[in-house]
Amino acid sequence: MAAAPQREYPSYWAIVWEQFRKQRTSMIALYTVVLLFVIAIYAPVLSSSVPFIWRDESGLSFPWFRSLLFNRNLFDGSIDIFFNMLLVLSPFFLVSRLVLGRRIRDLETRKASKVENQHLAVWAMILIGLFLIMNSIEPRVAVPEYRELAAAGADTFSLFPPLRIQCSDTLHGATGPGLSHLLGIDDAGRDIFVRMVYGTRVSLSVGVIAVSIYITIGTTVGAVAGYFGGTTDMVAQRFIEIFLCFPSFFLILTFTGFLRQPSIIWIMVFIGIVRWTGPARLVRGEFLRLKNIDFVTAARASGLTNTRVIFRHVLPNAMGPLLVNATFGVAAAILVESTLSFLGLGDPTLPSWGRILSYGRATGDTRMMLIAGFAIFVTVSAFNLSGEGFRDALDPKLRR
Amino acid sequence: MSDETLISVRNLQKFFPVKKGLLRRTVGHVRAVNDISFDIKKKETLGLVGESGCGKTTAGRSLLRLIEPTGGEAIYRGRDLFKLDGSEMRKLRKNLQIIFQDPYSSLNPRMTIESLIGEAIRIHGLADAEGARTQVQELLERVGLQASYVSRYPHEFSGGQRQRIGIARAVALNPEFIVCDEAVSALDVSIQAQVINLLQDLQDEFDLSYLFIAHDLSVVRHISDRIAVMYLGRIVELAECDEMFSRPAHPYTQALLSAIPEPKPRSTRERIILQGDVPSPINPPTGCAFHTRCPAAYTRCRQEVPELADIGAGHMAACHLYDEPARAEMTALDMHNDVVRLVRAGATLSKRRGAPDTEDLTKSPLQLGDPSEYQEQIDTVIRKAKSVTGEFPAFNKDGAKGASTPESSD
Ligand SMILES: Nc1ncnc2c1ncn2[C@@H]1O[C@H](COP(=O)(O)OP(=O)(O)OP(=O)(O)O)[C@@H](O)[C@H]1O
Ligand code: SF4
Ligand SMILES: [Mg+2]
Numbered sequence: 001m002a003a004a005p006q007r008e009y010p011s012y013w014a015i016v017w018e019q020f021r022k023q024r025t026s027m028i029a030l031y032t033v034v035l036l037f038v039i040a041i042y043a044p045v046l047s048s049s050v051p052f053i054w055r056d057e058s059g060l061s062f063p064w065f066r067s068l069l070f071n072r073n074l075f076d077g078s079i080d081i082f083f084n085m086l087l088v089l090s091p092f093f094l095v096s097r098l099v100l101g102r103r104i105r106d107l108e109t110r111k112a113s114k115v116e117n118q119h120l121a122v123w124a125m126i127l128i129g130l131f132l133i134m135n136s137i138e139p140r141v142a143v144p145e146y147r148e149l150a151a152a153g154a155d156t157f158s159l160f161p162p163l164r165i166q167c168s169d170t171l172h173g174a175t176g177p178g179l180s181h182l183l184g185i186d187d188a189g190r191d192i193f194v195r196m197v198y199g200t201r202v203s204l205s206v207g208v209i210a211v212s213i214y215i216t217i218g219t220t221v222g223a224v225a226g227y228f229g230g231t232t233d234m235v236a237q238r239f240i241e242i243f244l245c246f247p248s249f250f251l252i253l254t255f256t257g258f259l260r261q262p263s264i265i266w267i268m269v270f271i272g273i274v275r276w277t278g279p280a281r282l283v284r285g286e287f288l289r290l291k292n293i294d295f296v297t298a299a300r301a302s303g304l305t306n307t308r309v310i311f312r313h314v315l316p317n318a319m320g321p322l323l324v325n326a327t328f329g330v331a332a333a334i335l336v337e338s339t340l341s342f343l344g345l346g347d348p349t350l351p352s353w354g355r356i357l358s359y360g361r362a363t364g365d366t367r368m369m370l371i372a373g374f375a376i377f378v379t380v381s382a383f384n385l386s387g388e389g390f391r392d393a394l395d396p397k398l399r400r
Numbered sequence: 401m402s403d404e405t406l407i408s409v410r411n412l413q414k415f416f417p418v419k420k421g422l423l424r425r426t427v428g429h430v431r432a433v434n435d436i437s438f439d440i441k442k443k444e445t446l447g448l449v450g451e452s453g454c455g456k457t458t459a460g461r462s463l464l465r466l467i468e469p470t471g472g473e474a475i476y477r478g479r480d481l482f483k484l485d486g487s488e489m490r491k492l493r494k495n496l497q498i499i500f501q502d503p504y505s506s507l508n509p510r511m512t513i514e515s516l517i518g519e520a521i522r523i524h525g526l527a528d529a530e531g532a533r534t535q536v537q538e539l540l541e542r543v544g545l546q547a548s549y550v551s552r553y554p555h556e557f558s559g560g561q562r563q564r565i566g567i568a569r570a571v572a573l574n575p576e577f578i579v580c581d582e583a584v585s586a587l588d589v590s591i592q593a594q595v596i597n598l599l600q601d602l603q604d605e606f607d608l609s610y611l612f613i614a615h616d617l618s619v620v621r622h623i624s625d626r627i628a629v630m631y632l633g634r635i636v637e638l639a640e641c642d643e644m645f646s647r648p649a650h651p652y653t654q655a656l657l658s659a660i661p662e663p664k665p666r667s668t669r670e671r672i673i674l675q676g677d678v679p680s681p682i683n684p685p686t687g688c689a690f691h692t693r694c695p696a697a698y699t700r701c702r703q704e705v706p707e708l709a710d711i712g713a714g715h716m717a718a719c720h721l722y723d724e725p726a727r728a729e730m731t732a733l734d735m736h737n738d739v740v741r742l743v744r745a746g747a748t749l750s751k752r753r754g755a756p757d758t759e760d761l762t763k764s765p766l767q768l769g770d771p772s773e774y775q776e777q778i779d780t781v782i783r784k785a786k787s788v789t790g791e792f793p794a795f796n797k798d799g800a801k802g803a804s805t806p807e808s809s810d
Contacts, residue, residue: 011553012510234424294506297466298569302520303493312519316510 016320019393026389032382040200041086044068047163047194051146055157062134063146064161069135078265079205079350088131095123165191167198167351183371186356187363195351196375202352203379206268206337207330213272215326218279219315225280226287227310236284240277248274252336256345264347267340271333279325286318320394327387331380338376406577406609407463407481408439412472414455414462418682430681432458434633435472437708440577443603445610447620447641449656450630451678456613459630460579463611464496465489476577494524494573501582503562507554513540514550517569524573539568543598560591564598571602577609585614596623617656621645629653632689633681635708638716649717651694688720696721 010018021027044064052064068084150158167190183192225236255270256262290296291314299313340346341354348355353372360368413436415429432455440446448456462469465481474481476492484492500506508516517539518532527535537547543564554562563583570578580599584592600623602608614620620627621641628638629652637650648654655674674693679685685692691701700720708718 011512012555015555294500294502295508297461298498298500298506298566299508299519301464301466301493301496301498302523302569302573303490304520304523305490308523312511313508317508 016390016393020389023389023392025385026392029382029385029389032378033386036200036204036379036382039197040204041083041090043197043201044084044087045161046197047165047167047191048161049147049164049166051150051158051160053157053159054146056149059137061137065131065134066137079201082205082209083201091127092124095127096120163191163194165194167191167194184367186359186365186368188359190351192356192368192371195356196353196371199351199353199356199372199375200379202264202347202350203334203337203376206264206271207334207383210268210271210275210333210337211326211329213268214274214276214329215279215322217272217276218281219283219322221276222280222283222285223287223310223315226284227291227306227314229288229291233284236280240280243274243277246274249336249339252340253343253345256340262340262345262347264337264350267337267347271336275329275333278329279322282321282325283318286321287314290314290317320390324387324391324394327383327390331383331387334376334383335380404442405439406442406444407474407476409463409474410437410472412436412459412462412474413470414458414467415470428682431633431684432681433462433469434681434684436630436633436635437472438628438635438638440609440611441625442576443607443609444625445603445612445623447624447627448611448613448630449615449617449620449627452615453678453681454630455633455681456615456630457581460498460581460611460613464493464498464579466498494520494526495576496579497570497573497575497577498579498581499563499566499570499583501585503559503566503586506566507562509554512551512553513565516554517565517572520569521572526573535572536568539572540565542571542602543568544594560587560595563587563591563595567595567598567602571606571608574606575608577611579611579613581613582615583612584619585616592619599623617645629656632679632684634689634718635716636690636718638708640714643713643715647715649711649715649722650690650719651696651721652690655695688718 020030044067048064048067050063050067052062054061054063068088069081146158146160147164149156150160150164183196185191186195221236221240225233251274252267252270255274256267259266296309296313299309304312337346337352338354338357341352342358344358346352346355353376357369357372357376360366360372412433413431414433415431417426418428418430419425420427434455436459438446448459450456458467461467463474463481469482472482476496481489481492481496511519514533514536517536518529521527521532521535522529526532533550536550540549541547545561545564545568549557554565557565563586567583583599584595587595596619599610603610610623612620612623617627617629624641626638626640627644628635629644629650630636631652637644637648637653639647639649644653645657648657652674676693679689679692685702687703688694688697688701688706691697694701698720704720706718706720706723708716709723711717711722
């Protein structure tokens with residue numbers, strides 16, 4: 001009896017997850033979402049005009065790694081920067097999962113043992129070192145020339161991604177679907193498959209970033225209004241009501257209409273500042289309910305500061321509904337971006353699915369329209385179905 | 401229990417604004433706690449009882465400033481708690497704790513028992529993470545749970561276990577004073593007794609003072625040194641526990657006491673059933689707030705608010721009956737008790753005999769004005785009652801000044 005091994009007791013989220021896993025549709029939807037993120041993050045591994053390894057008479061270089069973070073102008077390529085960052089960080093994440101495993105939860109009690117932290121540190125050093133070494137070698141070839149040089153030069157060694165295509169390439173002369181162009185090329189000579197793959201980055205980043213923006217604004221306003229109440233609450237509520245008077249999509253349309261050249265960042269910001277009222281009301285309601293609940297009173301009675309009470313006791317208990325709201329929000333934001341792009345109000349520099357759809361319509365390419373439409377449909381449904389799964393998993397009435 | 405005062409509360413008030421309309425104008429106030437004063441002595445348990453909604457919770461929480469009080473003061477260690485700023489108050493909070501009624505809503509479902517109890521220990525710098533864990537394990541064992549429960553989440557425990565966890569959290573910071581707000585009301589009777597015993601053991605061990613809130617006198621009887629009875633935001637009676645049970649002075653307390661089932665089946669004591677509902681604390685009745693339901697109410701009760709005053713040997717009551725000049729002649733307590741019982745006994749008896757003409761005896765409250773009238777009325781009532789019943793029920797003569805009690809003057 002005494003030597004019985006210490007069982008892991010499930011936390012609230014572990015139970016919610018257990019519950020979520022029981023729903024097949026939602027699990028499939030969640031896998032789809034994960035797959036979409038994998039595609040978006042690892043897109044450059046699949047297709048890029050820059051080789052991983054390049055060796056010529058001047059020596060060895062790793063142009064692909066360098067191109068991930070340094071070869072673009074920050075504002076224009078911000079989406080790629082965002083996903084490339086994730087791409088660079090993903091090995092760290094994987095290593096930390098592998099090494100620390102399930103112990104990560106114990107960080108709360110500062111129990112993760114020092115040995116394991118050292119492991120992680122060593123791994124991190126190795127990875128960072130490798131990355132720095134690869135990037136420190138100055139390539140002597142201009143980016144667009146790699147392919148031609150590789151095709152011509154026999155005395156070079158190169159390792160390219162499977163598809164040596166950049167999504168802005170115009171490859172005149174190529175024809176319908178084939179091994180090198182899986183879904184064919186469009187009127188302008190661009191590879192549709194590669195554009196669809198990079199389009200995943202556009203949709204997901206709009207979804208995630210726009211939703212993060214408005215969840216942040218909404219949570220802050222809602223939390224302050226709900227927790228402190230009184231005049232603050234009244235002002236916040238009137239402000240929300242004023243915002244709710246305007247139909248949000250037309251507000252976004254109007255805003256983008258004012259831009260000379262709509263950039264994706266602005267579209268995210270517009271969605272963010274128009275949609276914050278939903279989570280604000282949600283969080284306000286949760287805070288009103290929670291601020292007088294006994295365990296919050298107990299936390300205040302223990303002498304904790306307001307900040308700590310809010311972040312440790314109130315907010316975690318309001319997280320569930322917020323997560324559901326955010327998941328539905330991602331789907332909605334993706335739809336908004338696609339619509340804007342379809343209407344020609346999107347960012348013209350990016351291979352957005354909405355743009356592909358509208359280009360297919362303009363050039364009479366039905367197949368292209370179907371492909372883009374299907375991608376939008378699958379992504380939006382995947383997020384919506386995951387959201388529904390979370391909502392049901394959080395509902396204690398449906399439990400067990 | 402010692403005689404040293406730990407906290408002294410004076411004129412504590414808490415009014416909740418009642419808001420209406422689009423602009424949320426304040427149209428009135430819920431006088432949840434209306435000017436109450438009491439002392440809590442070191443190592444003492446002060447019971448606070450009253451019907452639901454009379455303001456017990458509000459009193460307990462505003463005393464700890466978990467609700468910001470409207471007025472009054474609470475002197476603790478020479479300082480007024482209500483005047484401290486945020487950070488000073490936070491520092492003192494470890495000495496002043498609270499246990500809640502509902503074991504389900506009082507534990508954060510997202511935290512392990514360890515962080516639930518240990519958080520405050522670490523915040524107040526009483527121990528580091530490692531030390532806090534050990535302390536939490538010791539505390540769990542102290543309240544009768546297993547030390548290995550530290551890494552579990554609240555949803556794995558029963559109501560009684562959760563209440564023990566709540567108690568462990570309250571004593572974790574080694575406080576001097578704990579507000580137990582109906583700490584056992586939500587539990588099964590068998591578990592109630594265990595939890596009360598635990599609270600008493602902890603009191604002895606840690607020299608705690610309790611403000612023990614309950615809506616029922618029988619619960620506080622066992623644990624309290626003194627008892628305060630609240631009605632509509634005011635304390636109407638405050639006395640030592642035994643005194644309160646043997647000689648309840650205020651008509652409200654008497655009614656509450658008569659509602660407790662008597663262990664002796666042949667008891668002559670009668671159940672006083674209060675008429676009507678508790679009035680709204682938004683518009684409390686004028687004068688004595690209890691006059692709408694008091695079987696002994698008279699004119700003065702509607703006009704003047706009775707002060708909580710010493711009616712002898714530290715027994716405090718807020719009732720005009722104990723303030724009448726007639727008190728010089730006899731123990732007002734006895735006189736009052738006797739008259740009320742007489743009238744009711746007479747009425748009950750005569751009702752049983754089917755005499756309809758005595759209805760008015762119970763219906764119309766005693767009309768007591770100036771002293772002579774007072775005596776006269778009592779005599780009339782006695783005469784009437786006698787004429788109906790032909791006999792008197794037995795009286796409890798404890799402490800009565802025999803010569804001047806009405807029935808012995810007959
Ligand atoms: N936050 C609030 N806003 C407005 N009115 C309130 C608030 N809290 C309590 N009240 C009112 O104050 C009065 C006293 O409430 P309180 O909870 O203190 O009573 P209580 O004696 O603890 O009752 P119970 O036995 O039901 O717990 C009630 O009339 C209640 O409606
Ligand atoms: S003051 Fe009057 S109404 Fe109030 S309790 Fe005493 S007798 Fe009853
Ligand atoms: Mg209460």
